[in-house]
Amino acid sequence: MPTRRPAAALALAAGLVVIAGGTTGLLLTRHSTPAMHPVAAGVAALPAPTGPIVAPPQSAAPKPVAAPVSLTIPLIGVRTNLMTLGLASDGELQVPLLSMASVAGWYTGSPRPGSIGSAIIVGHIDTTRGPAVFYRLNTLTSGDKIYVKRADGTVVEFRVTSVQTYLKDHFPTEDVYGPVPDPELRLITCGGAWDPATHHFLSNIVVYATEVG
Amino acid sequence: MKFWSVSTRRLLMLLATSALLLGIPAAATAFAGSATSGTGWIRLAHLSPNTPAVDVYMYSFDDSKAMIVLHHVAYGTVSPYESVRAGDYSVAMRAAGASATSQPVLSTSVTIAAGHAYTVAGMGPESGLRLQVMDDALTTPTGQALVRVIQASLKQQEVKVTLGSTVLSNSLKFASVSAYQAVTPGAVSVTVSAVSAGAGDANSSVTLAAGTVHTLVVLDGASGLEVVSLEDASGSGKPPLGGVQTGFGGTAAHGPGSPVPWLVVIGAGSLLALTGGLRLRRNRQLTVRI
Numbered sequence: 240m241p242t243r244r245p246a247a248a249l250a251l252a253a254g255l256v257v258i259a260g261g262t263t264g265l266l267l268t269r270h271s272t273p274a275m276h277p278v279a280a281g282v283a284a285l286p287a288p289t290g291p292i293v294a295p296p297q298s299a300a301p302k303p304v305a306a307p308v309s310l311t312i313p314l315i316g317v318r319t320n321l322m323t324l325g326l327a328s329d330g331e332l333q334v335p336l337l338s339m340a341s342v343a344g345w346y347t348g349s350p351r352p353g354s355i356g357s358a359i360i361v362g363h364i365d366t367t368r369g370p371a372v373f374y375r376l377n378t379l380t381s382g383d384k385i386y387v388k389r390a391d392g393t394v395v396e397f398r399v400t401s402v403q404t405y406l407k408d409h410f411p412t413e414d415v416y417g418p419v420p421d422p423e424l425r426l427i428t429c430g431g432a433w434d435p436a437t438h439h440f441l442s443n444i445v446v447y448a449t450e451v452g
Numbered sequence: 453m454k455f456w457s458v459s460t461r462r463l464l465m466l467l468a469t470s471a472l473l474l475g476i477p478a479a480a481t482a483f484a485g486s487a488t489s490g491t492g493w494i495r496l497a498h499l500s501p502n503t504p505a506v507d508v509y510m511y512s513f514d515d516s517k518a519m520i521v522l523h524h525v526a527y528g529t530v531s532p533y534e535s536v537r538a539g540d541y542s543v544a545m546r547a548a549g550a551s552a553t554s555q556p557v558l559s560t561s562v563t564i565a566a567g568h569a570y571t572v573a574g575m576g577p578e579s580g581l582r583l584q585v586m587d588d589a590l591t592t593p594t595g596q597a598l599v600r601v602i603q604a605s606l607k608q609q610e611v612k613v614t615l616g617s618t619v620l621s622n623s624l625k626f627a628s629v630s631a632y633q634a635v636t637p638g639a640v641s642v643t644v645s646a647v648s649a650g651a652g653d654a655n656s657s658v659t660l661a662a663g664t665v666h667t668l669v670v671l672d673g674a675s676g677l678e679v680v681s682l683e684d685a686s687g688s689g690k691p692p693l694g695g696v697q698t699g700f701g702g703t704a705a706h707g708p709g710s711p712v713p714w715l716v717v718i719g720a721g722s723l724l725a726l727t728g729g730l731r732l733r734r735n736r737q738l739t740v741r742i
Contacts, residue, residue: 247728247729348692363699364698364699407696418665429697435701440699
């Protein structure tokens with residue numbers, strides 16, 4: 240049966256090629272991808288936004304403030320519009336979609352920035368490929384300035400008081416979302432180790448800031 | 453203190469005195485902060501109806517230089533909260549315009565704990581004026597608002613305070629403070645009426661959002677009662693559950709991917725090659741026989 244010989248030889252050759260391909264693929268994917276780290280702050284510092292700085296109200300009944308529309312953190316090059324975020328059906332805070340990872344969002348269930356209470360703004364640390372809007376958030380330190388522009392054109396200035404990293408399993412809900420008696424801001428993003436099983440970071444970074452009055 | 457020897461006490465006094473003489477500005481200014489940075493909050497109020505305006509001073513413990521001075525604080529005034537480092541402070545009241553070094557009309561000490569808020573108010577009639585330290589709430593039951601009432605009307609010694617259909621107090625006496633009450637959020641009307649007839653009701657409306665703390669202050673107005681609503685603190689009425697998923701992992705460290713798919717490919721290739729090889733060998737044997 241000599242006609243069978245080419246088929247068998249072909250199978251042998253194809254098998255060897257597949258083995259070679261498989262081995263190459265295996266060897267090429269044996270390395271780890273290192274974590275990217277934000278470079279020290281100070282790069283391309285943005286100028287502070289223009290607009291009147293609004294001092295906190297001194298009267299007993301403070302005037303209501305306008306909704307926030309944009310966020311600027313000159314030291315880490317953040318300048319973003321603010322989208323609005325609510326709660327997901329599971330009770331967790333909504334986050335911007337992957338396609339909107341360059342935009343931060345204000346949680347509409349929190350006070351407006353500049354009014355009494357703890358206003359919440361969240362943003363992604365990264366996309367599936369690289370840095371996102373809050374990539375450098377954890378390089379902020381006490382005293383750094385944050386500006387929020389509001390729908391009426393006024394700008395409210397905040398100063399960082401503390402930067403904390405919390406395991407998500409031990410997230411301090413009361414400290415972050417609980418009532419406070421002065422105008423404060425909390426910026427939230429992810430940090431810490433990446434869990435490939437859940438495709439989530441294990442920690443949250445929270446920047447606490449208070450209005451400069 | 454009683455355990456300290458005389459010499460230790462003398463040494464401490466000497467140190468304290470020299471610190472004052474050298475003008476070491478220990479905590480000389482109020483600074484912004486929050487619970488996570490070891491700070492608390494304080495606000496000052498004048499709620500004594502027949503006491504003239506005062507200057508209110510706040511000192512850090514053992515520091516003769518005032519860190520907060522509020523000039524000409526009149527009856528009915530409540531300051532915004534100031535953020536201060538946790539610790540011991542004293543609050544003093546002097547007649548408006550009196551020298552900062554004069555003997556205060558009255559003073560009190562207050563210990564500020566990190567993450568806590570306090571109201572220090574001049575209360576009572578002028579003849580029995582006192583400084584009262586109130587511990588202000590900063591947590592609300594989930595989905596609710598907290599309200600309390602300070603009764604600072606001297607003309608109407610007892611008042612009834614209702615919030616919508618909820619009675620906050622049937623008979624709140626002058627210079628007293630009600631306990632906090634948890635209420636359902638919403639816009640509601642506030643009514644304050646004198647328990648003994650003689651004065652008209654004071655009406656107001658207040659919007660109570662979930663996760664907010666409010667103080668209603670009952671005052672003697674130009675004619676009859678007045679009520680002032682203060683929003684003391686505010687947070688997220690519906691706090692999100694747990695942490696926030698704000699990353700897709702593009703900047704995270706990744707381990708090598710699973711080798712299984714490649715091993716399957718190699719296995720399949722081996723099988724194919726083996727089959728081909730065996731066939732080839734059998735064919736050769738057949739060829740030899742023929």
